[in-house]
Amino acid sequence: MINKVSVHRLVSFKLKFYINNAEVLHLTDKIYVVGHKSPDTDSVTSAITYANLKNALGMKEVVPAAAGDLNNETKFLLDYFKVPYPEKLTDATDKMLILVDHNEMAQAVDKLKMENIVEVVDHHKIGGLATGKPIFFLNEPVGATGGIIANLYEQSKVPISKEMAGLMMAAILSDTVLFKSPTCTPRDKVAVEKLAKIAGIDPMKFGMDLLKAKSDISTKSAKDILTGDFKKFDFSGTKAGVGQIEVMDMADLAPKRAALLDEMKKMQAAEKLNMVVLMLTDVMKEASDILFVGDAAAAQGFEKAFGGKLANNSIYKEKVLSRKKQVIPPLEGAFKK
Numbered sequence: 001m002i003n004k005v006s007v008h009r010l011v012s013f014k015l016k017f018y019i020n021n022a023e024v025l026h027l028t029d030k031i032y033v034v035g036h037k038s039p040d041t042d043s044v045t046s047a048i049t050y051a052n053l054k055n056a057l058g059m060k061e062v063v064p065a066a067a068g069d070l071n072n073e074t075k076f077l078l079d080y081f082k083v084p085y086p087e088k089l090t091d092a093t094d095k096m097l098i099l100v101d102h103n104e105m106a107q108a109v110d111k112l113k114m115e116n117i118v119e120v121v122d123h124h125k126i127g128g129l130a131t132g133k134p135i136f137f138l139n140e141p142v143g144a145t146g147g148i149i150a151n152l153y154e155q156s157k158v159p160i161s162k163e164m165a166g167l168m169m170a171a172i173l174s175d176t177v178l179f180k181s182p183t184c185t186p187r188d189k190v191a192v193e194k195l196a197k198i199a200g201i202d203p204m205k206f207g208m209d210l211l212k213a214k215s216d217i218s219t220k221s222a223k224d225i226l227t228g229d230f231k232k233f234d235f236s237g238t239k240a241g242v243g244q245i246e247v248m249d250m251a252d253l254a255p256k257r258a259a260l261l262d263e264m265k266k267m268q269a270a271e272k273l274n275m276v277v278l279m280l281t282d283v284m285k286e287a288s289d290i291l292f293v294g295d296a297a298a299a300q301g302f303e304k305a306f307g308g309k310l311a312n313n314s315i316y317k318e319k320v321l322s323r324k325k326q327v328i329p330p331l332e333g334a335f336k337k
């Protein structure tokens with residue numbers, strides 16, 4: 001009988017076969033699980049929890065990594081559960097990778113070759129990946145990769161430890177902004193309920209602590225804020241970078257606004273982008289002030305995307321919290337040729 005568990009075992013077996021295969025013997029014997037650059041909590045915890053699952057399934061060569069420095073929220077979380085920080089991986093030369101929480105090469109670790117991707121577990125739009133061989137590719141439209149991985153534990157009949165439950169729960173709370181984001185699905189709420197029981201934690205109370213850690217910008221420079229959660233996109237040839245900072249009170253960001261626009265201009269020039277966008281998201285008011293810096297054609301597309309006129313380098317949008325669901329799709333639509 002082929003059930004989900006045996007499919008998963010088969011995948012693990014297949015992976016082992018690839019490792020033993022002569023054509024990949026020159027590569028490192030490790031397989032890194034890694035999320036996107038400018039790693040957020042879901043990216044980092046998905047790497048840790050998925051590597052832990054693989055280890056439990058006997059694949060000891062799988063190790064977690066982070067594609068950059070950890071943010072304050074992730075550090076708070078890992079410290080709370082006394083889980084060690086994963087190693088930093090910024091160069092994928094000759095390395096085999098399992099991608100979690102992203103599937104676009106523009107967001108992946110530098111120098112990654114598509115043929116060295118052995119698996120993908122994600123919850124984003126599919127962005128142009130092409131592999132030479134069949135790989136395990138699991139992408140579901142839910143609020144966080146953490147919930148997908150929790151399901152994989154269940155399907156594989158691997159017990160979830162208190163620590164791993166806490167990490168996956170936090171990933172869902174963080175990515176869905178405490179269930180407020182339109183990306184949140186009923187499955188995310190069910191998963192948090194289950195995981196919170198295992199972790200022995202009040203999820204909403206802990207979620208507020210996570211938010212506080214995330215929105216603590218007191219020690220952050222304008223550059224830190226811009227690059228802390230920044231992703232690159234290609235909208236029909238228009239090269240864009242879209243960052244986001246979530247705070248509990250937008251007023252905290254007002255004194256840094258000029259410096260942020262300055263950093264965005266520098267970034268646009270240095271990275272040769274047509275535009276740089278930064279969402280200043282107030283999670284309590286559930287609104288975003290969307291800052292824009294870019295060329296004239298990009299400005300036109302930006303205004304079309306959000307149905308407004310740029311004033312003082314931004315358009316303010318009520319009820320906009322999600323880059324993935326409320327900012328990237330309209331931008332993609334506006335630039336479509």
Ligand SMILES: [Mn+2]
Nearest residue numbers: 042101145175
């Ligand atoms: Mn995510």
